[in-house]
Amino acid sequence: MRYLVSLTLLILIAATAWAAAPLRPYSGCGVLLAQGAPGAEPSPLPFYAEPGVQRLAELDLAALPRLSGDREQPVLAVYATKGGWLKLAWDDAGRSGWVEGARNWEYRSWDDYLTGRQVKVLPGLKKNLYALKGAPRDGSADAGNVTRDQQVRIVQVTEDWARLERPAGWLRWRDVDGRLTVSP
Numbered sequence: 001m002r003y004l005v006s007l008t009l010l011i012l013i014a015a016t017a018w019a020a021a022p023l024r025p026y027s028g029c030g031v032l033l034a035q036g037a038p039g040a041e042p043s044p045l046p047f048y049a050e051p052g053v054q055r056l057a058e059l060d061l062a063a064l065p066r067l068s069g070d071r072e073q074p075v076l077a078v079y080a081t082k083g084g085w086l087k088l089a090w091d092d093a094g095r096s097g098w099v100e101g102a103r104n105w106e107y108r109s110w111d112d113y114l115t116g117r118q119v120k121v122l123p124g125l126k127k128n129l130y131a132l133k134g135a136p137r138d139g140s141a142d143a144g145n146v147t148r149d150q151q152v153r154i155v156q157v158t159e160d161w162a163r164l165e166r167p168a169g170w171l172r173w174r175d176v177d178g179r180l181t182v183s184p
Contacts, residue, residue, distance in 0.1 A: 047097030132169025136161030143169035
């Protein structure tokens with residue numbers, strides 16, 4: 001009986017720890033720089049199943065999962081765009097919906113946003129994602145490695161690859177599943 005209770009307790013603890021492990025966010029198609037005067041955004045912000053159709057949720061902008069920035073000027077991943085509408089995640093589980101773009105928001109593609117920016121390589125990646133390549137493709141010769149939490153400067157972006165200034169080489173800025181490998 002003690003064995004059964006101990007085993008059950010161990011499974012519950014392991015499941016809780018596994019569920020609490022943070023996932024790397026999906027990159028989507030770009031970022032939303034939600035900046036401007038505090039309180040300028042509608043509160044709460046309505047999310048729709050499709051642009052303007054079937055309201056799903058209403059949340060404050062500051063409560064949305066952000067890639068970087070603070071509560072007043074968050075940088076959010078944009079999964080898709082349609083006209084003036086943006087598809088955003090509203091929680092860490094990946095639930096998402098469409099929000100209408102606002103005048104003080106700036107949408108930028110990943111190519112535009114990452115070029116010239118200093119980013120940090122995320123910890124906990126598979127070993128191959130720390131490898132620098134001589135060209136922007138997986139089969140290219142290795143050109144060195146970066147370390148977890150290393151600050152790097154991106155000088156060019158080509159699809160899922162970023163050319164680094166120092167150390168020189170190409171690094172995947174998102175993996176084949178579309179999850180970020182760098183922190184913007």
